[in-house]
Amino acid sequence: GCLFCFPLALFANLFLALSSHHEEYGSAKSVPRVREADLPMSNVAIILSVRRCLVCNGETRVSHLGLDLCRACTVFHRRSQNRTYACQSNTDGCAVNDGSSCRKCRFREIDKIIPPMTSSDSIFTTVKTIELSVTTVNEETQGPSNVSSDTRLGILERVSRSYRVLCETRLTGELSARACPPHPLEMNDDDFTPIAATQSACDHANRIFISSLLHFGSSAFPEFQQLKKEEKWIIITHFFYRFRIFETGYRADKLLPGPPDRTFSCYTMYVDTEIARSFYQDEAANRCMRKSLERDIPMNRERFHRLKLHREEFLAVATLMFWDIASLGVSHDLISTGELYRERVMNELHAFYRSNLSLDNYAARMGELLTFPGIYQRLADEMNSKFELLRLLNVFTDDTLIYRVSDRK
Numbered sequence: 209g210c211l212f213c214f215p216l217a218l219f220a221n222l223f224l225a226l227s228s229h230h231e232e233y234g235s236a237k238s239v240p241r242v243r244e245a246d247l248p249m250s251n252v253a254i255i256l257s258v259r260r261c262l263v264c265n266g267e268t269r270v271s272h273l274g275l276d277l278c279r280a281c282t283v284f285h286r287r288s289q290n291r292t293y294a295c296q297s298n299t300d301g302c303a304v305n306d307g308s309s310c311r312k313c314r315f316r317e318i319d320k321i322i323p324p325m326t327s328s329d330s331i332f333t334t335v336k337t338i339e340l341s342v343t344t345v346n347e348e349t350q351g352p353s354n355v356s357s358d359t360r361l362g363i364l365e366r367v368s369r370s371y372r373v374l375c376e377t378r379l380t381g382e383l384s385a386r387a388c389p390p391h392p393l394e395m396n397d398d399d400f401t402p403i404a405a406t407q408s409a410c411d412h413a414n415r416i417f418i419s420s421l422l423h424f425g426s427s428a429f430p431e432f433q434q435l436k437k438e439e440k441w442i443i444i445t446h447f448f449y450r451f452r453i454f455e456t457g458y459r460a461d462k463l464l465p466g467p468p469d470r471t472f473s474c475y476t477m478y479v480d481t482e483i484a485r486s487f488y489q490d491e492a493a494n495r496c497m498r499k500s501l502e503r504d505i506p507m508n509r510e511r512f513h514r515l516k517l518h519r520e521e522f523l524a525v526a527t528l529m530f531w532d533i534a535s536l537g538v539s540h541d542l543i544s545t546g547e548l549y550r551e552r553v554m555n556e557l558h559a560f561y562r563s564n565l566s567l568d569n570y571a572a573r574m575g576e577l578l579t580f581p582g583i584y585q586r587l588a589d590e591m592n593s594k595f596e597l598l599r600l601l602n603v604f605t606d607d608t609l610i611y612r613v614s615d616r617k
């Protein structure tokens with residue numbers, strides 16, 4: 209039978225059986241739509257008496273399918289299985305949270321945020337996957353990084369190892385390019401000092417970043433390594449901008465104290481509204497940059513300050529962003545690969561919350577994480593539009609790498 213027909217209590221009990229201990233947890237100090245920053249995550253069930261559906265924005269007092277979905281959206285999704293709808297606007301992009309009645313877009317939005325498990329058999333397959341994932345997520349990596357795609361590892365562990373190599377490559381590359389490079393013994397995350405960004409230094413750093421992302425994809429995901437060059441480039445350039453904005457907020461919250469309009473522009477450089485006054489040689493471009501920083505950076509920093517993401521959550525969102533490729537015109541087989549990665553990383557994230565953090569009610573937090581790919585896609589689209597303006601102002605040329613990447617040329 210269908211998974212959605214199973215009592216939710218059964219689903220919860222299956223996950224509870226995997227938890228080896230239930231310790232008191234209080235390090236995550238805030239949850240979505242809650243401002244009492246000192247309250248622990250374990251109190252989330254008490255705080256969130258009234259929540260908003262992640263799809264239609266309607267009120268709901270009960271989590272459905274483990275997420276903040278209202279009953280209407282849950283029933284609609286169940287009844288829409290194996291049905292075909294037509295988009296009312298013929299754009300496949302209707303905003304369903306503002307009262308739109310487009311059934312195709314509503315179904316698509318629900319499908320994005322729920323784990324794609326549709327049969328009772330998949331419950332028990334998921335349990336076995338989670339048991340394996342808990343073991344691998346809890347292992348501590350010793351010694352030098354292993355950049356090979358070891359498929360015996362859990363997804364988050366593989367991504368963690370590959371991301372560490374990505375960071376090391378960017379760190380040493382950017383520091384070595386400085387006018388006065390630090391001593392090799394100081395080229396590490398603990399000893400380097402962030403400096404103010406310049407346009408030329410950022411151009412060099414972005415070239416390192418994009419090249420390193422290709423190696424990151426191959427080491428984290430064995431399927432990516434087998435793709436044609438054209439397919440790799442499509443995925444990486446699509447991922448680059450979303451991940452870049454997402455990562456700068458995550459790292460700034462942990463490593464960059466200072467004014468709320470300051471953030472990392474690259475791995476070892478920061479930017480703020482004061483730097484933006486003379487970042488480009490064109491005054492109109494500098495005004496555009498300052499306006500963007502004043503609006504976007506404080507919002508991004510507040511988001512991460514409120515959520516205080518764990519590393520596992522950061523890596524999970526990065527994986528979801530990487531494989532969010534359905535709109536890129538790639539093959540059906542590749543889209544299916546992306547959906548499989550989504551399912552597996554969601555399983556590991558469930559296991560992390562239940563077994564590592566001993567949380568029972570984490571639906572609201574996970575639900576907000578699942579909105580991140582869409583949020584940062586919109587921010588990336590806005591940035592691409594600003595780059596087009598910089599091209600018109602002759603700040604960028606057609607050969608400027610970051611401009612070329614923005615158009616995926």
